Structures are given as structure tokens and as C-alpha cells.
Amino acid sequence: DIVMTQSPATLSVSPGERITLSCRASQSVSSNLAWYQQRPGQAPRLLIYDTFTRATGIPARFSGSGSGTEFTLTISSLQSEDFAIYYCQQYNNWPLLTFGGGTKVDIK
């Protein structure tokens, strides 16, 4: 199984800051990596797929990068609605799809 490890577990930041979240795969997942945002009490929302492609309606302040085993999600200027938990997911190791443990972004 491919294990997805996200860091940090929690990130305390102020609105307007630029942040970078990390996701590491235990073996290469090529570019088959997605990111989700989950607000309290809501289902996850797809942000990024294929490592760097923004999903429909996702603001340009969200960007993804990386390949192989190391990936990042960057939010260029954090807005109040961005305080949430972020998950990465690999879909290279079909048929077992796996998620990272999440990074919580909260207000400093």
C-alpha cells in the first residue's frame, strides 16, 4: 500500500499569509495526486487534481506542485474561508486509493 504522509499536522497562520502544505508518498505516484479542502461539518471539496490542475470554480490562490513522492499545496494569500483541513489523495496505485492524514489550517 502507498502511505501518504502530510505535514505539518497543524498550521496556525494569519489571514493574508502565504502557506505551503506538504504531502509525501511512500513510493512514486507519478502526477496522480489530488488535494481536498474540508470545512467543519462538510464533505471534502476537490481543489486540485493531476498535481497542479485546479478543479472547477477553485480560486487561483490555490496551486499545486510536485511529482513522484513529494507534493505541495500552496495558498498564496489565506482568506477567512480557507481555514479548514486539507487532504491529499493518491490515485496512481489503483485499485487502492489512499488519503493523507490531513493538515489543519487554523487561525493564529
Added chain:
Amino acid sequence: QLQLQESGPGLVKPSQTLSLTCSVSGGSINSGTFYWNWIRQPAGKGLEWIGRIYTSGSTTYNPSLKSRVTISVDTSKNQFSLKLSSVTAADTAVYYCARDLGFGEWYFEYWGQGTLVTVAS
């Protein structure tokens, strides 16, 4: 706009079978080359993919749950279902249904709102 909605009992006794249904609206479950998935999330924890089904009936399950999981589809009702047998407290979670994009794009664009299932006597 495609919408998914989970339904089923919110409380299941230990050793019994958890049964949930996902109703799809705003589109046909038969259209396209999509897989229909179940994902769960214990309170305060991360996401675990349970398994998926294609409208042909072809299924794929998470190996860690495979012995207890059955996913089925009813195209006439535009629904698909999850059965998880021999449940324990560890199966208490919010259960989501979700659709991927198919063709190797196995990420989840559409999600249901989730339904909490508690396993307790």
C-alpha cells in the same frame, strides 16, 4: 448539477450489517465511465476509501475491508448501496458516497453530504 445523497440507519448494533444507499440526482448513474464510491471518516480522523462500483456491476474494494464489504448498484432507481457486515465500534464514522471521473482519474469530484453511522448496542 449532479447531487448525491446518502441514507440509512444512523445506529447499528455490533455484529450486525450496516446498510446505506446513495441516491443520485441531476444525472444518470449510467452515463459516462464513472465509478461510484464509498468513503468513510471516523470522527476527528482522516478519510478511508471503502470501495467502488461501475454500472456494469464491477466492483473494487479496499483490501482491509474486502471480506466484509458489498457494494451494489440499482440503475433503475439511480442508486448504489453499501453493506458492511460484522460491524464493531471501529466502524463508527461518517460515510460518504462520491463519484470519480473514470479513465484513471480516480479522484472525487462529487460528494454526498455524508451520514453518521454509530455502532453501539
